[in-house]
Amino acid sequence: MSTKARVIHGFEVAGLDVFVPVIRLLTGEDPGQQLAEFGRNVGIPLLALGACLLVWAGVASRIETSIGTVPGPAAVWEQSKALVADHYAEREKEARFYERMETLKAKFAEQGRAWKERRYSGKPTYLDQIVTSLETVFAGFVIASLIAVPIGILCGLSPTFYAAMNPLIQILKPVSPLAWLPIVMIMVSALYTVEDPMFEKSFISSAVTVALCSLWPTLINTAMGVASVDQDHLNVARVLRLGWLSTVRKIVIPSAMPFIFTGLRLAVGVGWMVLIAAEMLAQNPGLGKFVWDMFQNGSSQTLAQIMVAVFTIGIIGFLLDRVMITLQNAVSYDGRAG
Amino acid sequence: MATFLDIVQLKKSYPTRAGEAVIVDGFDLRMEAGEFVCLIGHSGCGKSTVLSMLAGLADITDGNILVGGREIHGAGPDRGVVFQSPCLLPWLTAHENVMLGVDRVFPHGRAEERRRIAEYYLARVGLEDAMAKRPDELSLGMQQRVGLARAFALAPRMLLLDEPFGMLDSLTRNELQDVLLELWQRDQKTALMVTHDVDEALFLADRVVMMTNGPRARVGKILDVALPRPRDRAAILDDPRYYPLREVLISFLEEQEHARDAVGSEAA
Amino acid sequence: MGAPAEALPRTDAGVPFFEMNGVAKFFGGGGFVTEVLSGVNLEIREGEFVAIVGFSGSGKSTLVSLMAGLLEPDQGSIRIQGETPDGPGPDRGVVFQNYSLLPWLTVRENVVLAVDQVFPEKSAAERREHAEHYVEMVNLTPALDKRPAELSGGMRQRVSVARGLAIEPRILLMDEPLSALDALTRGTLQTEIERIWARDEKTVVLVTNSVDEAVLLADRIIPLNPGPRASLGPSFAVDLPRPRDRTALNSDLTFQRVRNEVTQYLIEVQSRSAPATSALGRSLPDLEPADLRPPRARLGR
Numbered sequence: 011m012s013t014k015a016r017v018i019h020g021f022e023v024a025g026l027d028v029f030v031p032v033i034r035l036l037t038g039e040d041p042g043q044q045l046a047e048f049g050r051n052v053g054i055p056l057l058a059l060g061a062c063l064l065v066w067a068g069v070a071s072r073i074e075t076s077i078g079t080v081p082g083p084a085a086v087w088e089q090s091k092a093l094v095a096d097h098y099a100e101r102e103k104e105a106r107f108y109e110r111m112e113t114l115k116a117k118f119a120e121q122g123r124a125w126k127e128r129r130y131s132g133k134p135t136y137l138d139q140i141v142t143s144l145e146t147v148f149a150g151f152v153i154a155s156l157i158a159v160p161i162g163i164l165c166g167l168s169p170t171f172y173a174a175m176n177p178l179i180q181i182l183k184p185v186s187p188l189a190w191l192p193i194v195m196i197m198v199s200a201l202y203t204v205e206d207p208m209f210e211k212s213f214i215s216s217a218v219t220v221a222l223c224s225l226w227p228t229l230i231n232t233a234m235g236v237a238s239v240d241q242d243h244l245n246v247a248r249v250l251r252l253g254w255l256s257t258v259r260k261i262v263i264p265s266a267m268p269f270i271f272t273g274l275r276l277a278v279g280v281g282w283m284v285l286i287a288a289e290m291l292a293q294n295p296g297l298g299k300f301v302w303d304m305f306q307n308g309s310s311q312t313l314a315q316i317m318v319a320v321f322t323i324g325i326i327g328f329l330l331d332r333v334m335i336t337l338q339n340a341v342s343y344d345g346r347a348g
Numbered sequence: 349m350a351t352f353l354d355i356v357q358l359k360k361s362y363p364t365r366a367g368e369a370v371i372v373d374g375f376d377l378r379m380e381a382g383e384f385v386c387l388i389g390h391s392g393c394g395k396s397t398v399l400s401m402l403a404g405l406a407d408i409t410d411g412n413i414l415v416g417g418r419e420i421h422g423a424g425p426d427r428g429v430v431f432q433s434p435c436l437l438p439w440l441t442a443h444e445n446v447m448l449g450v451d452r453v454f455p456h457g458r459a460e461e462r463r464r465i466a467e468y469y470l471a472r473v474g475l476e477d478a479m480a481k482r483p484d485e486l487s488l489g490m491q492q493r494v495g496l497a498r499a500f501a502l503a504p505r506m507l508l509l510d511e512p513f514g515m516l517d518s519l520t521r522n523e524l525q526d527v528l529l530e531l532w533q534r535d536q537k538t539a540l541m542v543t544h545d546v547d548e549a550l551f552l553a554d555r556v557v558m559m560t561n562g563p564r565a566r567v568g569k570i571l572d573v574a575l576p577r578p579r580d581r582a583a584i585l586d587d588p589r590y591y592p593l594r595e596v597l598i599s600f601l602e603e604q605e606h607a608r609d610a611v612g613s614e615a616a
Numbered sequence: 617m618g619a620p621a622e623a624l625p626r627t628d629a630g631v632p633f634f635e636m637n638g639v640a641k642f643f644g645g646g647g648f649v650t651e652v653l654s655g656v657n658l659e660i661r662e663g664e665f666v667a668i669v670g671f672s673g674s675g676k677s678t679l680v681s682l683m684a685g686l687l688e689p690d691q692g693s694i695r696i697q698g699e700t701p702d703g704p705g706p707d708r709g710v711v712f713q714n715y716s717l718l719p720w721l722t723v724r725e726n727v728v729l730a731v732d733q734v735f736p737e738k739s740a741a742e743r744r745e746h747a748e749h750y751v752e753m754v755n756l757t758p759a760l761d762k763r764p765a766e767l768s769g770g771m772r773q774r775v776s777v778a779r780g781l782a783i784e785p786r787i788l789l790m791d792e793p794l795s796a797l798d799a800l801t802r803g804t805l806q807t808e809i810e811r812i813w814a815r816d817e818k819t820v821v822l823v824t825n826s827v828d829e830a831v832l833l834a835d836r837i838i839p840l841n842p843g844p845r846a847s848l849g850p851s852f853a854v855d856l857p858r859p860r861d862r863t864a865l866n867s868d869l870t871f872q873r874v875r876n877e878v879t880q881y882l883i884e885v886q887s888r889s890a891p892a893t894s895a896l897g898r899s900l901p902d903l904e905p906a907d908l909r910p911p912r913a914r915l916g917r
Contacts, residue, residue: 245429515701
C-alpha cells in the first residue's frame with residue numbers, strides 16, 4: 011500500500027469516510043468528483059442541520075410555558091457557554107480555597123497548633139456530571155463485558171450450556187432498568203459495607219444497573235458468533251490436533267470477533283440510555299441527576315439547561331458509537347479492506 | 349514397494365428414519381508409498397466420505413484403514429488435508445496461516461527454522477510476494493495455493509485432497525495442478541485426491557480409481573495412467589495414449605449416469 | 617489481434633450483425649485507473665454461436681456488461697446491425713451466472729415479468745402463453761408455479777435461460793451460465809442450450825471458463841487474454857457436425873485438435889501472467905515432524 015492508501019484506510023477504519031475526498035483532493039485526484047462527493051457527505055448534512063435550527067428558532071418563540079418562553083438555539087448556546095463558564099468559575103473557587111488552606115496551614119504550623127486537613131465541598135459542575143456519567147457507563151460496560159463474553163462463548167460452544175442458560179436469558183433480557191434499580195440499590199446497601207469505600211454506593215448501583223441491562227446484546231451476539239464458527243475452520247483445528255483451549259483461543263474467538271464487537275457496540279448504546287434513566291431515578295450523580303435537578307429547579311433557565319443536557323447526551327452517545335465502530339473495524343478481520 | 353495405505357472393506361452408514369442409509373460399503377484400496385491416486389466419481393457418490401474417514405474427520409462404520417501398518421485414530425497432522433474451500437483463517441496472513449500448523453508440528457525447532465519452513469513452501473507455490481497478505485486480499489486461486497503450502501509444510505506422511513480445485517475455474521485449475529504436481533514430485537508424498545474432473549485425474553495420477561454411484565458405493569474400476577513423468581500439459585495432450593485413457597473414464601462415468609437414471613425411473 | 621484473418625460471412629450490405637471496434641474500458645479515478653479491457657475487436661454474424669473463453673477476473677464480466685449495454689465503453693464503439701444501441705435493451709437478452717431471479721415470484725411470474733415489459737401490445741393471456749412456451753422449452757413446465765427457493769441450481773438457471781429467450785432478443789448473451797452447477801447438471805443444460813439454439817437460430821455469445829464447454833457448443837472460440845488490459849485472442853473455428861455428442865466427440869480427431877489448440881494457447885498466455893513458483897535461495901531446515909498421535913495405550917478398538 012502506498013502512504014496515501016494507508017492514510018485513507020486509516021480514515022476509513024476510524025469511520026471518518028467523509029474526509030477521504032479531502033485527502034484525495036489534496037493529492038490532486040480528480041477535483042470535480044472529489045468536491046462533489048465532499049459536498050454530498052458534508053455540505054448536505056450541514057444544510058439540513060441549518061434548516062432544522064431555523065425551524066426550531068421560528069417555532070420556539072411562539073410557545074409559552076409555565077416557566078417562560080421555549081428557548082431557541084441561541085438561548086441554548088448561551089446556556090451551554092454559561093455552564094462551561096460556571097465550571098471554570100467553580101474550579102477557580104476551589105483553587106482559591108486550597109490556596110487559603112495552604113496559607114492557613116502555614117500559619118497554624120507557625121503557631122504550633124494542630125491542623126486538620128479540609129476538603130473543598132462545592133457542588134459538582136456540569137462538566138463534572140458528564141465525567142461521572144462517562145465513568146459510570148464505562149464501569150458498567152466493563153462489568154457487563156466481563157460477564158457476558160465468557161458466558162456467551164460457553165453458550166456458543168455447548169448447546170447444553172445454552173439450553174440451560176436460555177430461559178434465564180429470555181426472561182431477564184426484557185426487564186427495564188427501572189425495575190432493576192431498586193433491587194440493585196438495596197443489594198448494594200446490604201452487601202457493599204466497606205469502611206472508607208473507594209467508590210460511592212450510588213456509583214456502584216448505577217454501574218451495576220447499566221451492566222445488568224447491557225450484558226444481553228453482548229452475550230447473545232457472542233454466543234451466535236461462536237456457534238457460527240465455520241466448520242472448515244474447526245476442521246483445521248482437528249487436523250492439527252489443537253487442544254480445547256488453543257482451539258478457543260486461536261480459532262473460535264478470532265472468528266467470533268466481529269459478532270462480539272457488534273454485541274459490545276449495542277451494549278454501549280443500551281448502557282448509555284439506561285444510565286441516564288438510572289441516574290435520574292436514583293439521584294446518583296451524573297447527567298441524569300442534572301436533568302432532574304434542573305426540572306425540580308423550575309427557573310427561567312431550566313428549559314435551556316435541559317436542552318443543553320439533551321444535546322450533550324445525544325452527542326456523547328454518538329461519539330461512543332463511533333469509538334466502538336472504530337474499535338470494531340480495527341479488531342475485526344472483516345472490517346473494511348485488509 | 350511396500351503397501352503404505354490399506355483400506356479394507358470400508359463402510360459408512362447413517363441411521364435414518366427409513367432405516368440405515370449406506371453411503372459406502374465394501375470399499376477396498378491399497379496404495380504404495382509415493383503413489384498419486386485420484387478417486388473419481390459423480391458428485392454425491394461418496395468419494396468425499398471416504399476421504400473424510402481417511403482424514404479422521406468422519407467416523408468409520410465398519411472396516412479398517414491402516415496407514416503405514418497402523419490403524420488411524422482421529423484426525424492428525426500426519427495426514428495433511430486440502431479441502432475444497434481453502435479454509436484459511438481470515439484474520440491471519442498467508443504466512444501466519446501456514447505458521448499455525450508449523451508451530452504445532454515442529455515444536456522442537458527454533459522459531460527461525462519454523463519461519464523458514466513456512467517461507468520455503470509459500471515461495472514454492474508462487475506466493476513469495478504475498479506472504480503478508482490476508483486471505484481477502486488474495487484471489488481464490490491464490491488462497492488455494494496457501495492451502496497447498498500449508499498442507500506440505502506440515503511434512504505429512506500422506507496428503508489427502510478433497511476436490512481442492514473444484515471451486516476454481518478450469519483455467520486457474522490448470523495452474524494449480526502444475527503447482528501441486530511440482531510440490532508432490534519434489535517431496536515424494538503419497539497422495540490421494542478426490543475429483544470429478546477427468547482431465548485433472550489423468551494429468552496428476554499414477555492410477556485413477558473410479559467409484560460406482562451410491563448407495564453402497566465402492567471401487568468400480570482402476571485405470572493405470574502410464575504417461576511419462578515429469579508431466580507437461582502440452583506434451584500430454586499430444587500423447588497418442590491420452591484420448592483413449594480419457595475415453596475409459598468418460599465411458600465409465602457415462603455408464604454410472606445411465607445406471608442411476610435407470611434406478612431413478614424404476615423408483616418413479 | 618482480434619479480427620480473424622479469414623473474411624467472415626456478412627449479413628446484408630456487408631455489415632456484421634454484432635460488432636465491437638477498438639473497445640476499451642477503464643475503472644477507478646484519479647491515481648487509481650486500471651484499464652480492464654483494451655482494444656477489443658469482435659465481429660459476429662447472424663445466427664452464429666460464439667464462445668469467449670477466459671480466466672475468472674480477466675474482464676469477462678466487463679465484456680458481457682459492455683455487450684449488454686449495462687456499461688458504456690470508454691473508447692471504441694459497439695454496433696448491432698450497424699447501429700449504436702442506446703443503453704441496455706430487449707434486443708439483447710442476458711443470462712447471468714447467478715440466475716438473478718426474483719425470489720418472491722414463481723417461475724411463471726419471473727418469465728412473465730420480462731415478457732410484459734417487451735410485448736406490452738399483446739393481451740395478458742397471450743403473454744402468459746408466450747412465457748409458458750419458453751418455460752416448456754427448458755423442460756420446466758411441471759415447476760411453473762414454484763418459487764426459486766424450491767428449485768435446484770440447475771433448474772433456476774433454466775428459468776434464467778427461459779427468461780432470456782422469452783424476450784426474443786436478437787442476440788443472447790450468456791455470462792458463465794453453467795459455472796455454478798455440478799458437472800452432471802452442466803452436461804444436461806449444455807445439451808439443452810445446443811438444442812434451443814439449433815431450433816431458434818439465435819445469435820449467441822457464451823462466456824465460459826471451460827474449453828470443453830466451448831468446443832461442445834460453439835461455432836467459433838475466441839480466447840480472452842488475461843487482464844489488466846485484456847484483449848481478445850485469435851479465433852478458433854470449430855468445424856464439428858451437430859448435434860454434438862459429448863462421449864462420441866472424445867475420439868473425434870477434429871475435437872481433439874481444436875481442444876488441444878485452444879488449451880495450449882491458454883496455457884501459453886497464462887504462463888506469461890502466472891506468479892513464478894520458485895524457492896530460489898531458500899532451503900528447508902532439517903526437522904522431523906513431532907509425533908502428535910495419541911499413545912498406543914488401548915488394545916484393539
